[in-house]
Amino acid sequence: MRKIGTLRLIVAVLAVVLMAPAAAVAARLNVVIDLSAQTMRVETDGRPIHHWPVSTARKGYRTPTGTFRPQRLERVWYSTIYHRSPMPWSIFFHRGYAIHGTTEIKNLGRPASHGCVRLHPDNARRLFELVLAYGKGKTSIVIIR
Numbered sequence: 001m002r003k004i005g006t007l008r009l010i011v012a013v014l015a016v017v018l019m020a021p022a023a024a025v026a027a028r029l030n031v032v033i034d035l036s037a038q039t040m041r042v043e044t045d046g047r048p049i050h051h052w053p054v055s056t057a058r059k060g061y062r063t064p065t066g067t068f069r070p071q072r073l074e075r076v077w078y079s080t081i082y083h084r085s086p087m088p089w090s091i092f093f094h095r096g097y098a099i100h101g102t103t104e105i106k107n108l109g110r111p112a113s114h115g116c117v118r119l120h121p122d123n124a125r126r127l128f129e130l131v132l133a134y135g136k137g138k139t140s141i142v143i144i145r
Contacts, residue, residue, distance in 0.1 A: 029134040031099070031127065033117055033143045035063060038109050040099075040119065042127060044134075050126065053109035055102065055118040063115050065143045068093040070136040073128060082114055089124035091131055093141045100124055117143075 030043040035056050042050040056063040072092040077100070078084040087100040099117040101124030102108070108120060119127065131139050 027134060027138060029130055029139040031139065031141045033063075033099075033141070035065070035143065035145050038111065040117070040123075040127075042130065044130075050123070052119060052123045055104070055107050055110060055112040057113055057115045058111040061113070061115045063113070063117060063143060064094050064097055065145060066094075068141040068143070070131050070139050070141065073131060073136075075128070087116070088121055089119075089128040091128060091141075099127065099141070 028045055032041045033054060038054055040052045040054045041048055070091050070093055074090040077087040077090040079087055087098060090098040090100040092098045097116055101121030102118035105120050
């Protein structure tokens with residue numbers, strides 16, 4: 001009798017352990033930036049949760065396209081290239097490129113940056129917190145033309 005009880009406990013523990021990683025792997029955050037529309041769509045497990053205007057590279061500059069993962073997150077950052085411009089809620093994803101808040105909210109919805117993806121500071125904070133919650137490894141950033 002004791003062996004059956006122990007066996008049931010082992011099976012129950014194994015079921016919980018094996019199911020937990022599957023549930024964790026299922027939760028993913030996707031950030032899709034459309035350069036032609038100057039918009040960002042944020043999805044979790046394929047379900048849209050936010051849709052925001054952005055500003056990406058203006059003429060003479062470029063925003064990289066492709067699929068990326070967040071590399072570094074900085075709540076407060078200042079550009080080391082462009083006059084120490086504030087870059088709150090920065091999510092660096094490729095070399096020096098980042099998604100970040102901007103003070104130039106009047107330009108959202110049209111190309112205006114040196115290549116970074118600019119967001120309203122409130123939206124940048126929301127996105128930053130989502131990336132923290134989901135984790136860098138479970139967040140993808142897709143930039144399309």
